Amino acid sequence: MPSTHAPMPLARDSGEPLADQIVRTVAASIEERVLRPGVRMPSIRRFAATHGVSPFTVVAGYDRLVAQGYLDSRRGAGFFVRERPQPARHEAVPSRGNADALDVAWLIRSLFRQAPLQLSPGAGVLPADWLDGAAVANALRELSRQNSAALLAYGTPHGFLPLRQQLQLKLAEREIAAGPEQIVTTVGVTQALDLVAREFCRPGDTVLVDDPAWFLMFGSFAALGLNVVGVRRLADGPDMEQLAELAALHRPSLFVINSVLQNPTSTSISAAKAYQLLRLAEQFDFTVVEDDIYADLHPGGAARLAALDGLKRVIYLSGFSKSMAPNLRVGFIAASGERAERLADRKMLSTLSTSDIGERVVYKILSEGLYRKHLDRVRGRLDAARPRALRQLEALGLRPDPAPGAGLFVWVDAGVDTNLLAARALRDDLLLAPGSLFSPKQLASTHMRLNVAALQDAGTIRLLERALGG
Amino acid sequence: MPSTHAPMPLARDSGEPLADQIVRTVAASIEERVLRPGVRMPSIRRFAATHGVSPFTVVAGYDRLVAQGYLDSRRGAGFFVRERPQPARHEAVPSRGNADALDVAWLIRSLFRQAPLQLSPGAGVLPADWLDGAAVANALRELSRQNSAALLAYGTPHGFLPLRQQLQLKLAEREIAAGPEQIVTTVGVTQALDLVAREFCRPGDTVLVDDPAWFLMFGSFAALGLNVVGVRRLADGPDMEQLAELAALHRPSLFVINSVLQNPTSTSISAAKAYQLLRLAEQFDFTVVEDDIYADLHPGGAARLAALDGLKRVIYLSGFSKSMAPNLRVGFIAASGERAERLADRKMLSTLSTSDIGERVVYKILSEGLYRKHLDRVRGRLDAARPRALRQLEALGLRPDPAPGAGLFVWVDAGVDTNLLAARALRDDLLLAPGSLFSPKQLASTHMRLNVAALQDAGTIRLLERALGG
Known part of the structure; x- marks a missing residue:
């Protein structure tokens, strides 16, 4: 089977680690059926000699190819190209049902999915860039340096x-x-x-x-x-x-x-x-x-x-x-x-x-003591965003009920059934949170919840206006 | 209030960061009531000048003292020593009840506490040093270097x-x-x-x-x-x-x-x-x-x-x-x-x-591909530990029922009510897992579960022998 023995194009100066190159090129050969299921791979020693790399590099590459489902390791017999299940590469998009009826279960799931906040003025979270990602990353890094026993128990x-x-x-x-x-x-x-x-x-x-x-x-x-x-x-x-x-x-x-x-x-x-x-x-x-x-x-x-x-x-x-x-x-x-x-x-x-x-x-x-400062910043940003959001809402004819003095949300009366409004907004991929969601009996409502941080974006306001315009 | 203004003994060459020294010495002064509740701390500028450190260092120290409950920050008025709740420094030891009756709820909680495995031959986990703490720590460190948005959503x-x-x-x-x-x-x-x-x-x-x-x-x-x-x-x-x-x-x-x-x-x-x-x-x-x-x-x-x-x-x-x-x-x-x-x-x-x-x-x-190697190692160690454990059990008159060919556990027949045995073992802080725990009706049993990895320690075997000896 000459194709398995033909040297792969490994580039020592590319900046890409050699083991990564092995994984990438072998995987591509398998995907393209250059290497067919069942074919035996060259032995580690032989692959190393052919390509002028260390056997350790080949072991690392083969191990990752096994973990990724490209190769099988058979004890004593070597490595073989595998009949490989095709993992789905992307999350299936959940169906939304009918365009004008609102699928509440779908909407609830969507409000917790990672949509950009500009498209989710109904969401209940702060914008990611208002949070202190650096503090979380630092804390994780320090944790990784501690006695690992703590990570294991x-x-x-x-x-x-x-x-x-x-x-x-x-x-x-x-x-x-x-x-x-x-x-x-x-x-x-x-x-x-x-x-x-x-x-x-x-x-x-x-x-x-x-x-x-x-x-x-x-x-x-x-x-x-x-x-x-x-x-x-x-x-x-x-x-x-x-x-x-x-x-x-x-x-x-x-x-x-x-x-x-x-x-x-x-x-x-x-x-x-x-x-x-x-x-x-x-x-x-x-x-x-x-x-x-x-x-x-x-x-x-x-x-x-x-x-x-x-x-x-x-x-x-x-x-x-x-x-x-x-x-x-x-x-x-x-x-x-x-x-x-x-x-x-x-x-x-x-x-x-x-x-x-x-x-x-x-x-x-x-x-x-990092948290106290972080909160001061967040509250400051919310206090700046809220009046701007309220002015935008006023221009759109949306009445805050009541007008909030703090916090992330404004509860507005849209004057129309917000289930219909939310269904219309979805045509533009805009996620609203209609009042019926918040009703213990899921009753239709003219209210909805808006996130003041999400109302800072002109595009979001335009989409909201379009949904309101019917 | 002269005591608050007396310089603290900060040592620039000690290797301990200056902010840490500020936290430690101020905290100690408060603990020892040298600084009393309600006392106003020197201003940041003044503290910095007195001790010849940067105001930023003082801010960092004061912030941590606020977070740790030693100081209060009053906006515009400065920092004050706080009337401080005393946090409990150690986990309360749960009561075990009567020495010969077994408190099953207590035992179950204890089996998941972080006791040394030598004292927990009833536990259901591998020894911490058999796990790959370095791989977990590495993965956390890499995670901390990634785009922090992933950590926030x-x-x-x-x-x-x-x-x-x-x-x-x-x-x-x-x-x-x-x-x-x-x-x-x-x-x-x-x-x-x-x-x-x-x-x-x-x-x-x-x-x-x-x-x-x-x-x-x-x-x-x-x-x-x-x-x-x-x-x-x-x-x-x-x-x-x-x-x-x-x-x-x-x-x-x-x-x-x-x-x-x-x-x-x-x-x-x-x-x-x-x-x-x-x-x-x-x-x-x-x-x-x-x-x-x-x-x-x-x-x-x-x-x-x-x-x-x-x-x-x-x-x-x-x-x-x-x-x-x-x-x-x-x-x-x-x-x-x-x-x-x-x-x-x-x-x-x-x-x-x-x-x-x-x-x-x-x-x-x-x-x-790290996991496959880790598992090979773990299985190898278990396969080496199991025969040793079975020989020890034989010497103690504990009969495997059945004799295990793989895995972490051996289920043994002790020939006596293992509830009584577990209660006796607890006098030496040895945690056993009596058969009654594993019975859907909590029926008394002469069986118990032992962890073959925990039976490698001579001290554990001695304590087990002592419990069996009555």
């Missing part, structure tokens, strides 16, 4: 202890007293909500949520057999009369609330309502789950339910997906010691432990 | 695509055909089992498991309201008669099985039983969950249920916690396209996405 079920000690300090700034043993790390706030609902609810229980509220939670709770009921969210917190009625009617086990910078309305609860809410929780014996994921975008000084209550009736959740990096997947729960212990056991049953790689990265960024 | 719900392409090739080696769209990454096999049970079972359903089997799964399924029923595991796979009876009686929704190198018995299913099992699954309409977490410790050539069945009735799970590094928390599910789509949606509801940091590390190690 299971983390503890509560999570990386030095991070929990840092979180104790961070919570103390919000006047929430919680020792490290009261803190359990999670795979983002999503896992935190899932663990809390699984530990403290039974199928058939009612869970109260804000209306509107974060959509993923509805599916998560419904999948647990829970009855999800919305409480109207007003500019200063929940509609307390409705809350009292619903609590009396349903005897809920939980009320899940963003007290500060609520998603999607960017409203925060007043001190008076915070106090009333805790009184109602006592009267009707429900647990309050304070989901404080947007905490760090708030300028400070807001009342936290967990601070008032001392983590007796309140379970507090927060994390770093919004403000540091979603991909680290670091969230946490703070609760009474007894509840934290139960939640750590529940976490073991669900994911055994969390990876402490992300937790060590967050720890490093928090403990070196 | 959410991963996709199915998981990092290039890893799934590698897994396609890896599965093809086991004759399992699965495209990347049929693969969903998970936080270890633990999350994989949890997602599968949540998606394909309803409360009250029966789930069949091996008896004995991996203990964490029992709690996970019980928490979902499932009825867990064990099928006797024999040397060549399940007891087929009992399986047929239980399937007819309970009409289970799932049978979860380690086909290869079963935990804890290290047995593998015969080809004949694999075929019969799939016939029974068809007859009684249940899904087979093939948990293949120990796959890579097997020398090769074993029948996989997923290969026979083509992922129609079989859902296949595996991962890298055992063979690469537990802390990466990378597992995966391979299933039919329709099931994989449902599981990816279910994963979104549970943890939104997985962190692709771990997934990129695994991808790199797989694609560069």
